[in-house]
Amino acid sequence: MGRRSNNGDGKQDNDMSRFSADNYERPVLEMPNGADKVLMHSCCAPCAAEVMDALAASDIETTIFFYNPNIHPRDEYNIRKEENIRYAEKLGMEFIDWDYNARDWFDRTKGMEDEPERGIRCTACFDMRFEVTADYAAENGFSLISSTLGISRWKNMQQINGCGERAAARHPGMEYWTFNWRKEGGSQRMIEISKREEFYQQEYCGCVYSLRDTNQWRESKNRPKIKRLVKFYGREVLDEEG
Numbered sequence: 210m211g212r213r214s215n216n217g218d219g220k221q222d223n224d225m226s227r228f229s230a231d232n233y234e235r236p237v238l239e240m241p242n243g244a245d246k247v248l249m250h251s252c253c254a255p256c257a258a259e260v261m262d263a264l265a266a267s268d269i270e271t272t273i274f275f276y277n278p279n280i281h282p283r284d285e286y287n288i289r290k291e292e293n294i295r296y297a298e299k300l301g302m303e304f305i306d307w308d309y310n311a312r313d314w315f316d317r318t319k320g321m322e323d324e325p326e327r328g329i330r331c332t333a334c335f336d337m338r339f340e341v342t343a344d345y346a347a348e349n350g351f352s353l354i355s356s357t358l359g360i361s362r363w364k365n366m367q368q369i370n371g372c373g374e375r376a377a378a379r380h381p382g383m384e385y386w387t388f389n390w391r392k393e394g395g396s397q398r399m400i401e402i403s404k405r406e407e408f409y410q411q412e413y414c415g416c417v418y419s420l421r422d423t424n425q426w427r428e429s430k431n432r433p434k435i436k437r438l439v440k441f442y443g444r445e446v447l448d449e450e451g
């Protein structure tokens with residue numbers, strides 16, 4: 210049976226179950242810029258899967274571009290990437306595993322170590338990732354790029370779109386697709402799909418500073434520190450203390 214819920218703008222939504230991954234009738238997406246394919250920067254499987262499903266349902270030729278030298282440490286990077294590869298293989302989507310030039314990322318964000326999340330360090334971080342995405346797109350015949358980063362409610366979508374548009378503007382004729390992947394229950398399906406696929410559940414954005422800051426926040430709330438590499442959507446963490 211359906212339930213009523215408030216959709217955030219004061220209106221009652223009749224039945225959120227119509228947005229569930231099982232029931233949702235996906236609209237046919239139209240790519241801007243007259244594009245015939247898209248290069249989709251991906252940050253991780255939980256954010257990417259709903260976007261990938263939406264693109265697949267519209268038969269959009271999609272290449273996943275995994276470029277995230279911000280993720281720290283290396284084993285965290287590896288598990289996030291492997292989960293994304295697993296889902297790309299399931300959908301038969303091409304997956305580009307790009308460089309892990311972490312040293313360059315630390316250079317780019319030097320002096321911003323103590324900036325808060327959604328601040329200027331994050332702008333530099335998005336800029337770096339999108340510039341490389343746009344460069345790859347230009348060299349490989351893509352006129353349209355986008356990113357899965359914007360689906361997360363932890364992120365500032367305007368900030369991400371601004372960085373994406375700036376990166377695309379470096380190449381004549383290229384566009385950054387600012388589609389709002391959160392709308393029409395996108396955030397709800399993101400969690401549903403993550404549980405269904407039992408994706409690895411990261412508990413910090415990615416960089417060493419976000420790990421530090423999340424742990425400091427947890428400490429201030431008397432909560433245990435993050436235990437990396439053990440938590441998966443839809444699975445119980447059996448050894449909480451050990």
Ligand code: SF4
Pocket residue numbers: 279280326327330331332334335414415416417418419
């Ligand atoms: S908090 Fe996230 S977006 Fe911001 S710099 Fe760190 S990894 Fe990048």
